[in-house]
Amino acid sequence: MTAALGPIEALRETRADVGCISPEMRYSLAVLSVSGIQFDYGSWAVLNGLEMQVDSGQVLAISGESGSGKSTLLHILAGLIRPDAGAVELDGARIDDLSERRRAAIRLRRFGFVFQFGDLLPELTIAENVSLPLRLMGRSRKESMNSAKEVLAELGIGELAERGLAEVSGGQMQRAALARALIHDPSVVLADEPTGSLDPDASATVLDALLRAAHDHELAVVLVTHDSTVADRCDRRTLLRGGRLVQQRSRQSQPG
């Protein structure tokens, strides 16, 4: 068995897998593409032949009943669990069948995550939390903290950099969680109910920031939400039902 690699060695290994697509090809492909995804718990098919594509600069909303498999799908996209059948491709290269080590390296380098309750670490300041992905990628504390302050400022909360989690509102915390998801310039952001714990005003502010970031930085975003006001502002809306995604309708988002 190979010895476990640190994040930097793992990243070097990964570049060979994901860095071989030319910029021209990149824009001709969906950033994230899944086909024929099957995932069963025992005899129950949670995901059943699911197809999905997300382009750069596009926010795809996924809604669906509780237990329909939305979080399971995000875990498969992130390579945290493997589908029983089907394929997940990033920039046209299959990633679901790579080793755990390579999937972890791709996750660190190419994906950003936002969760319902932010999942920031209470013992760190906002800027320290936001800087974590860069620290994990081996960047110096100074460089990481400078980048953290820049991305916090871009999201309109630069003044919160030195505060602790207890000193910010829920909406500010979610924007900080978004900053952490964006700091390493990922290709894909996976967001599981990022506005689920917020009131409508705070929810709109976080969504504005996410839509603007997706469009400005050409991110492919998969956003799980129960909130039709949120889903309605995304570029594409889908419903997860019977283990598949059903397109609801398309519209241009309008970051406020």
Ligand SMILES: Nc1ncnc2c1ncn2[C@@H]1O[C@H](COP(=O)(O)OP(=O)(O)OP(=O)(O)O)[C@@H](O)[C@H]1O
């Ligand atoms: N480890 C597990 N073992 C067995 N069944 C599981 C396991 N994890 C999840 N499930 C089941 O798989 C189904 C899909 O779960 P998932 O968490 O993906 O749903 P969801 O759509 O995200 O729901 P919610 O909206 O409540 O977050 C659920 O019915 C759940 O009970």
Ligand SMILES: [Mg+2]
């Ligand atoms: Mg869920």
